Amino acid sequence: xxxxxxxxxxxxxxxxxxxxxxxxxxxxxxxxxxxxxxxxxxxxxxxxxxxxxxxxxxxxxxxxxxxxxxxxxxxxxxxxxxxxxxxxxxxxxxxxxxxxxxxxxxxxxxxxxxxxxxxxxxxxxxxxxxxxxxxxxxxxxxxxxxxxxxxxxxxxxxxxxxx
Numbered sequence: 571x572x573x574x575x576x577x578x579x580x581x582x583x584x585x586x587x588x589x590x591x592x593x594x595x596x597x598x599x600x601x602x603x604x605x606x607x608x609x610x611x612x613x614x615x616x617x618x619x620x621x622x623x624x625x626x627x628x629x630x631x632x633x634x635x636x637x638x639x640x641x642x643x644x645x646x647x648x649x650x651x652x653x654x655x656x657x658x659x660x661x662x663x664x665x666x667x668x669x670x671x672x673x674x675x676x677x678x679x680x681x682x683x684x685x686x687x688x689x690x691x692x693x694x695x696x697x698x699x700x701x702x703x704x705x706x707x708x709x710x711x712x713x714x715x716x717x718x719x720x721x722x723x724x725x726x727x728x729x730x731x732x733x
Contacts, residue, residue, distance in 0.1 A: 604632035630657035663714035672705025
């Protein structure tokens with residue numbers, strides 16, 4: 571299934587499509603109550619280096635939540651409600667063990683996928699002179715050791731070996 575699906579979001583709805591197989595979406599995820607701002611596929615499922623892990627989609631929203639969806643069932647498997655403002659970015663680690671999310675107020679949350687728990691919460695210091703603390707992007711290194719969080723005026727590197 572990996573590599574055969576397409577995800578799109580508009581307002582609070584996420585649609586899953588099989589390209590070139592008609593115009594109807596396979597799933598319509600409508601659990602968010604406000605606009606979805608970011609989506610990310612897990613690097614898992616058949617044909618991937620993590621084929622023993624099921625294919626998932628993470629969504630982040632203005633409603634302050636992060637959700638993980640199972641592509642076999644089309645169901646939400648976990649909702650994280652740890653942000654206090656909109657969630658702008660979400661990213662899976664390459665080894666499928668972690669998910670990171672970045673918020674409007676400069677917070678980065680890191681979750682254990684296996685345990686479905688928040689394991690770390692970081693915030694930009696209050697006394698910084700950044701133009702904006704808003705986290706606008708997240709990415710992981712290939713070894714799943716470091717996550718990079720980008721805001722408009724800086725990049726924060728978080729070393730997972732210290733957690």
